[in-house]
Amino acid sequence: MSPGHYLVLSALLFTIGAVGVLVRRNAIVVFMCVELMLNAANLAFVSFARMHGNLDGQIIAFFVMVVAAAEVVVGLAIIMTIFRTRRSSSVDDVNLLKY
Amino acid sequence: MSAGVQVIAAPGDIPAPHIEYGQLAPMLIVFGVAVVGVLVEAFVGRSWRYRVQVPLAFAGLLAALVWTLVLGLSEKPFHVAAMGAIGVDAPTLFLQGTILVLALVGLLLIAERSAAHFAAQASALPGSEAEQAGAAAGIRQTELFPLMMFAVGGMLLFPAANDLLTMFVALEVLSLPLYLLCGLARRRRLLSQEAAVKYFLLGAFSSAFFLYGTALLYGFAGSVRLSDIAEQAGQGAGGEPLLLGGIALLSVGLLFKLGAAPFHMWKPDVYQGAPTPITALMASTTLVAAFGAMLRVYYVGFETLRWDWRPTMWGVAILTMLVGAVIAVTQTDVKRLLAYSSIAHAGFLLTGLVATSREGLSGSLFYLAAYGFTTLGAFAVVTMVRDPGGEAAHLSRWAGLGKRSPLLAGAFAFFLLAMAGIPLTSGFTGKFAVFSAAVDGGATPLVIVGVLASAIAAFFYVRVIVVMFFSEPDADGPAVVVSPTTATAVAVGLAVTVVLGVLPQPVLDLAGEAAAQMFVR
Numbered sequence: 127m128s129p130g131h132y133l134v135l136s137a138l139l140f141t142i143g144a145v146g147v148l149v150r151r152n153a154i155v156v157f158m159c160v161e162l163m164l165n166a167a168n169l170a171f172v173s174f175a176r177m178h179g180n181l182d183g184q185i186i187a188f189f190v191m192v193v194a195a196a197e198v199v200v201g202l203a204i205i206m207t208i209f210r211t212r213r214s215s216s217v218d219d220v221n222l223l224k225y
Numbered sequence: 226m227s228a229g230v231q232v233i234a235a236p237g238d239i240p241a242p243h244i245e246y247g248q249l250a251p252m253l254i255v256f257g258v259a260v261v262g263v264l265v266e267a268f269v270g271r272s273w274r275y276r277v278q279v280p281l282a283f284a285g286l287l288a289a290l291v292w293t294l295v296l297g298l299s300e301k302p303f304h305v306a307a308m309g310a311i312g313v314d315a316p317t318l319f320l321q322g323t324i325l326v327l328a329l330v331g332l333l334l335i336a337e338r339s340a341a342h343f344a345a346q347a348s349a350l351p352g353s354e355a356e357q358a359g360a361a362a363g364i365r366q367t368e369l370f371p372l373m374m375f376a377v378g379g380m381l382l383f384p385a386a387n388d389l390l391t392m393f394v395a396l397e398v399l400s401l402p403l404y405l406l407c408g409l410a411r412r413r414r415l416l417s418q419e420a421a422v423k424y425f426l427l428g429a430f431s432s433a434f435f436l437y438g439t440a441l442l443y444g445f446a447g448s449v450r451l452s453d454i455a456e457q458a459g460q461g462a463g464g465e466p467l468l469l470g471g472i473a474l475l476s477v478g479l480l481f482k483l484g485a486a487p488f489h490m491w492k493p494d495v496y497q498g499a500p501t502p503i504t505a506l507m508a509s510t511t512l513v514a515a516f517g518a519m520l521r522v523y524y525v526g527f528e529t530l531r532w533d534w535r536p537t538m539w540g541v542a543i544l545t546m547l548v549g550a551v552i553a554v555t556q557t558d559v560k561r562l563l564a565y566s567s568i569a570h571a572g573f574l575l576t577g578l579v580a581t582s583r584e585g586l587s588g589s590l591f592y593l594a595a596y597g598f599t600t601l602g603a604f605a606v607v608t609m610v611r612d613p614g615g616e617a618a619h620l621s622r623w624a625g626l627g628k629r630s631p632l633l634a635g636a637f638a639f640f641l642l643a644m645a646g647i648p649l650t651s652g653f654t655g656k657f658a659v660f661s662a663a664v665d666g667g668a669t670p671l672v673i674v675g676v677l678a679s680a681i682a683a684f685f686y687v688r689v690i691v692v693m694f695f696s697e698p699d700a701d702g703p704a705v706v707v708s709p710t711t712a713t714a715v716a717v718g719l720a721v722t723v724v725l726g727v728l729p730q731p732v733l734d735l736a737g738e739a740a741a742q743m744f745v746r
Contacts, residue, residue: 182447186439201404207421223416223419
């Protein structure tokens with residue numbers, strides 16, 4: 127299978143993630159969609175590394191995984207705090223700040 | 226099937242990377258202090274933590290600042306360090322010096338003791354017994370000092386990053402602590418938590434765009450180094466969709482951090498909800514770091530493509546200036562008003578980017594330094610005007626402040642005039658520098674819109690001044706709490722705003738000298 131197919135898959139995953147962020151209501155699901163976008167980028171990096179024949183892209187994928195893990199820690203902490211306060215993790219409920 | 230990955234070197238043959246520790250010392254010091262701060266949290270008793278953390282953070286920032294000055298004034302470095310990952314050059318050192326000075330002044334606000342701005346325990350539920358017990362015991366959150374140092378370290382790295390991977394890591398290192406810091410306000414905790422959630426979700430969303438843009442550019446150039454991307458783009462060797470798509474997605478991530486329209490929606494909410502000292506830090510240092518990174522990306526990486534990105538950037542700049550200025554007119558919350566003013570200023574800065582010239586670069590550098598101090602001072606004033614339940618953020622509560630506390634109201638009025646760009650303030654000099662560079666760069670219509678937006682903005686700045694000085698004070702109006710550290714921060718902001726307005730030449734020369742060589746590639 128040529129690396130091009132993986133690029134198409136990665137673009138699809140990225141789009142699904144982006145659309146998910148826009149339409150889903152639950153903060154956890156929104157966050158999972160962001161993670162999907164990061165992983166789509168990882169897949170693109172690895173496919174491009176294969177196409178270019180250098181290792182940069184694969185190493186970048188490791189960095190991205192570490193960053194994504196750190197983001198999970200911070201993100202879940204923030205979402206947990208607001209869930210405990212409001213008893214809801216819907217992003218439609220956080221509506222005090224507007225206009 | 227294309228050529229697979231080849232084994233390049235046998236184990237043991239891998240050359241050890243060469244790191245110029247001396248050149249990178251400012252960042253290493255700040256990160257080192259942040260790590261030591263985490264250890265202090267773990268091993269020092271609670272009553273001692275504040276007394277250890279604050280001097281530690283001050284010493285770290287000061288040492289980094291001195292090192293940056295020594296680097297900039299004596300060695301005048303112009304090369305890449307850490308195997309090409311980090312550029313050490315005059316504009317970067319100017320930006321880093323600005324960030325460090327602003328962070329030192331911001332630390333004065335954060336470390337203020339008399340009226341704590343931060344929740345005793347972020348994990349305690351608002352209104353719960355645990356929260357009341359924590360407040361009664363006088364517990365002070367001290368984790369914010371290491372968090373702030375990590376954020377400042379990320380900000381120092383962000384404009385210095387010479388490849389997009391380093392830039393992405395720096396973006397996250399500066400953002401993640403800020404997401405947390407936003408949620409730590411002592412009062413109005415629901416607003417603060419909401420600000421943190423919004424900032425986090427939108428920030429993570431935008432950094433995913435940044436990363437996918439990086440992936441596409443890697444696919445185009447086979448490298449994430451800015452100079453390699455510029456070289457490949459200059460050859461025009463096919464793969465244009467990858468290149469243009471990559472630039473577009475990367476720009477989304479960068480413009481979000483800058484708070485430029487149409488990616489500005491987070492800014493008013495986050496600035497209003499976050500604890501005001503953190504807002505002050507974000508409004509000044511993050512703006513400098515984000516715009517510095519944009520300057521580097523567009524001046525180094527995409528310089529040969531300026532005919533492709535300039536029209537879009539024109540549109541973004543015009544939209545940002547108008548959205549910021551027009552929506553600010555209807556605001557009634559002081560912090561929100563300053564947030565929209567910050568959006569408008571991001572638009573003014575973008576005119577300096579569109580100029581893509583040496584003058585544009587030096588004008589932007591000067592503007593960043595001038596605006597950083599003005600906005601920091603303005604938010605410092607906001608922390609001092611207090612109701613019994615916290616800060617008096619609503620504009621109607623500020624009525625008659627000029628009669629109650631003429632000095633403070635005068636300082637705030639001066640900051641607002643500087644943001645409006647009245648002559649003899651730093652705002653005028655800064656705007657003049659970027660607008661004249663933009664006119665020279667052939668962006669006259671942009672400058673006309675900029676001047677019009679400034680006029681609209683002047684309306685709401687003056688409205689605040691009218692409310693403060695020409696209306697009767699309430700009987701139960703807010704109290705003005707003056708603490709030495711906050712007063713120092715206001716004084717520094719005021720002094721810099723006056724000096725850069727009356728005698729701008731030394732700093733203009735410094736910015737011009739810094740921009741003379743442009744960025745290293």
